[in-house]
Each structure stands twice: as C-alpha cells, then as structure tokens.
Amino acid sequence: MKIRRKASRCLNCNSTLDNIYNFCPNCGQENNDNNVSFITLFMDYLSNYFAYDSKFIRTLGPFFLKPGFLTNRFNEGKRVSYAHPLRLYFLTSLAFFFITGIIVNRMDTNADVDLSELSSEIKTISEFSSAKFDKLDSTLPDSIKTKVVNLLKKNKKLDVDGLSIALKGLMTKEDSMTFRSLLLEDSLNWQTVKERLLKDSTTSRADESFVLNQVDWKLVDSLRYEKQYSEKQLLEMMNIDLEKVNTGQKILVIQILRVYRSGDGAFKNYVWKNIPIMMLAFIPIFALSLLLMYRRRKILYIRHIVHALHLHSFAYIALILVVMLKHFADDHDWASTINTLIVLATFLYFYVSFLRVYGQSWKKTFAKFIFSTFFYGLFISLFLIAEAFILFFLF
Numbered sequence: 001m002k003i004r005r006k007a008s009r010c011l012n013c014n015s016t017l018d019n020i021y022n023f024c025p026n027c028g029q030e031n032n033d034n035n036v037s038f039i040t041l042f043m044d045y046l047s048n049y050f051a052y053d054s055k056f057i058r059t060l061g062p063f064f065l066k067p068g069f070l071t072n073r074f075n076e077g078k079r080v081s082y083a084h085p086l087r088l089y090f091l092t093s094l095a096f097f098f099i100t101g102i103i104v105n106r107m108d109t110n111a112d113v114d115l116s117e118l119s120s121e122i123k124t125i126s127e128f129s130s131a132k133f134d135k136l137d138s139t140l141p142d143s144i145k146t147k148v149v150n151l152l153k154k155n156k157k158l159d160v161d162g163l164s165i166a167l168k169g170l171m172t173k174e175d176s177m178t179f180r181s182l183l184l185e186d187s188l189n190w191q192t193v194k195e196r197l198l199k200d201s202t203t204s205r206a207d208e209s210f211v212l213n214q215v216d217w218k219l220v221d222s223l224r225y226e227k228q229y230s231e232k233q234l235l236e237m238m239n240i241d242l243e244k245v246n247t248g249q250k251i252l253v254i255q256i257l258r259v260y261r262s263g264d265g266a267f268k269n270y271v272w273k274n275i276p277i278m279m280l281a282f283i284p285i286f287a288l289s290l291l292l293m294y295r296r297r298k299i300l301y302i303r304h305i306v307h308a309l310h311l312h313s314f315a316y317i318a319l320i321l322v323v324m325l326k327h328f329a330d331d332h333d334w335a336s337t338i339n340t341l342i343v344l345a346t347f348l349y350f351y352v353s354f355l356r357v358y359g360q361s362w363k364k365t366f367a368k369f370i371f372s373t374f375f376y377g378l379f380i381s382l383f384l385i386a387e388a389f390i391l392f393f394l395f
Helices: 038-065 069-075 084-109 117-137 142-154 161-168 173-184 190-202 217-224 231-235 245-263 266-293 301-328 331-358 363-393
Strands: none
Touching: 038 069, 069 084, 069 190, 069 301, 069 331, 084 231, 084 245, 084 266, 084 301, 161 231, 173 363, 190 231, 217 245, 231 245, 301 331, 331 363
16 A cells, blocks of 8 residues: 655645545645655655565465456455456566567577578579579570470479470470480479479569569668668669659558668567557457357456456466477477477466356357457457558558
C-alpha cells in the first residue's frame, strides 16, 4: 500500500484538509507531502516495492500449479491478494522479448562472421554459371533454341542424352559436341539450364515494363552501404525514369531497395520490436473468439480477456524456457526431449485452465480447446503477415 504523509492544508490551493482526505476536495491535488529527506523517500519506495513483491510471490504458486485459479479469483472479485493480470502479462512479455531479443542478436552476430566470404563465393559461382550459360546459349541458333524450348515444354523431364538425340542432325558436329560438353559439366546444372531456357522463352515486353525487372542489382550491391545515395538516385543511375512508372510500382521498388540496403537484419529487428504491440492487440481478438464459443454461458467479455492474459503470461514463460534450451543446449539430446515436454505441459495447462474457468465437460472443453488452438494459429499467422506487410511500407 502506498505510504502517504498527509498535510493539514493543501500545498496547491491552501484549503484546509481533514486527515481522511487522500486528495484535496477543492483542487484535486494528492494530499501527500514529499518535502522530506532522500532517505525517507527511498525507504518509502522499498516499502512499496516489497509490498508488491510479496503479492507477486503469492501469485507464482497458483500461477504455475493451478491453471485457471487466478482467473477465477479475479473474476470473483478477489483481486488484492494476487498480481493484476495485466501487470503479470506485461512482466512476462517484457522478460520474453528481452531475453529472446538478446539471443536473436547473438545469432545474427555469429552468422555475420563469414558472411563476406560466403557472399563472395556465391557471387563467383553465380557469375561462373552465368558465363557458362551465355556460352551455351551462343551455340544455339534461334531456330534450334525454339526447338529445344518446344521439346522441354512437351517433356520437362527430358535429360541431356534425350535432348542430344532429339537435336541430332539439326546442329553442326562441332556445336553439338560443345553443347553436350557444356551440359555435362558439373558447374552447370541441367535443371538450371532448363529453367533459364523456359524463362527466356516466356519473357515478354510486358515483363520488361515491370520496374523491378529493370533494376541493376550489381549496381545496388556495389553501392549498398553508400548511404549518400538515395534509392531514387540509384534508380536514376540505372536510367529508370520514375515519372513513367506508376505510383504503386514506384513505392514498391523504393521500399525493396531500402530494406535490402539496410543490411545487418535491420528490417527483421524492426519487425521484432513491434511484435509485442501486435501480440497485445491480438489478445482482445482471441478473447472475442472465446466469447463466441461460450456465448450461451453469458460470460462477460472482460472475463475472457483476463483468461487470455493469464494464458499468454504462462505461454511466455514456457517459450522463454524453450528458446533458452534451444539456444544454449541444442547440442544435447536431452534438450529436445525437455522442450517437447514443456510444449506438451503448456497445452495440458491450457486445457485444464479451460476446464476450470468455463466449467464444461471434458469432451466439450476438448473440442472447443482444439478449435481455439486452430483459430489462434491461423489468426496469429495472419497477424504476423499483416504486421510484416505494414511495417515493410513504414520502414
């Protein structure tokens, strides 16, 4: 309980105050005199903190061991003895996103160690394969290329030998040998060749009008971290006239370039930081689904929200354990076993909570629990996609 040092007169309007007044009836200012020493204020803070701390400690036992107990007690009006559901949710949510945020950042740091070498290697392989394809493409006259494409469209499983037999007599001996040797080289994947030939055959002028097809990604890579150049300036360097591009494509290509050039997982971190807001916004929607499922029981909507807050609080604690085990003990076989047990225990906790809060038979509760789990998985996925889509354009 908050400690008050009441005054006989209001410090704001100088009205006379009785000792029973916590606030001035004349101006509304709190009747509390803080003109005391720092030590006194500090001791008051400790007293208030440990008063809440003892309430929180009393909450832990039923929170972990008695599913649905805290929800029922809160809905019965017994709210002083235990931590408020919203405060409990914020505490567990803060702990989850703080711990997982640290782990995600550590994973990003470790992944970036050999990133430059890997990028260089991929670029070399890509350029080598592209050069080989260009050489292969140059050995095929347009008439032969059309024949190849038609054969591939009819039979996409056609292999090198089958294609060589089909083209027999249509190419010179020298071109035929070059064509076959290039296809059989390990550096040039036959499946890639087929995809390139079919893609080239279906490319139309309409495709070329799409602005993303005109982007020079080599130029973008070379200037990726040169922040003095804006995305619009990069597009101008590629001779792309933005005035001739419709507004939707213009916004899309600029945002794609902006996200791509941000690097170092900046967009991923941006999305991650906004997930707590999305999760908090999702709770009323989940509670609404519970209201619809149990509409015949005429339970107030706020009670479903309280139940949802307690369920999410427990889920955050379980997820913290799963993420930490996955990150720090993933090399051990026992870690995956414990994680599986944690997940099963969480689902069991939720099911028992549904039984105790809504008081229906285990069969009805199980059916509704399965439906709510399906609903939750579906809508949380849609929420995440919608959040990523919105934040993409706000980034």
